[in-house]
Amino acid sequence: MKPQTIDVGSNNVVDLFTGKPLGEVQDNVIRISPEFDGLEMLYTNDTAPDKLYSLKIVCWALKESGEAVGMVPWLNKIVPCTEINDPLNGRWEGYRDPTCNDIFYSAPTHKVIELETAAQYYDYDADNTDIAIQEIPDAIGTHAVLTDNGFRSFILVEVLSWRLLGNGEILAMLVDEDEVKSTPVLPGDPCLYTAQEHPEFRYFFQHRIANKIKEQDPEALAAISMLIEG
Structure with a gap:
């Protein structure tokens, strides 16, 4: 045979x-x-x-x-x-x-x-890119850098959570303070918006660097200025 x-x-x-x-x-x-x-x-x-x-x-x-x-x-x-x-x-x-x-x-x-x-x-339907499969809290103090006035200034916004979509993309979620209806704000709250889709989003920093920037540390401010201008 x-x-x-x-x-x-x-x-x-x-x-x-x-x-x-x-x-x-x-x-x-x-x-x-x-x-x-x-x-x-x-x-x-x-x-x-x-x-x-x-x-x-x-x-x-x-x-x-x-x-x-x-x-x-x-x-x-x-x-x-x-x-x-x-x-x-x-x-x-x-x-x-x-x-x-x-x-x-x-x-x-x-x-x-x-x-x-x-x-x-x-x-889950992995082909549906709009579905949020998971959302987990940020536990390392990540901050998003958002610029303003054509790069003349910037703000640091804490990342509350990370959202996994059906297409495998992981998005950083920030709190829109004007939309907060109840506190504490938890992952999945309707007041959250995506950092990566914000037109003025530039970079992520973990809490150590973010705190140095908040404290007006000269070296940290110089480093972020180079990043933004670059």
């Missing part, structure tokens, strides 16, 4: 998490989990190649491919730590647990299990 040939092309293999043929998987983010234990991203840059810098991770994300990665607000978007590779602004070097100074290079097992289990449990 002639052996039967089975076509195992990408269109015949279905992704476990999305239910789509592998050929249609775009590796979008499909699930996020907030980081509450203070884990950090480590990075270097060419200005001080022998020095390691740290940045707090805002959440862990599961991609359609099954890869789990840490996410950080970086310049004007939230990005996977592993994709940061810019000689001037920074290169990803790994993850760090500051409580014990352990350095590691893949998502913690407990986060991977949480993300995978949740992705299999919750069913």
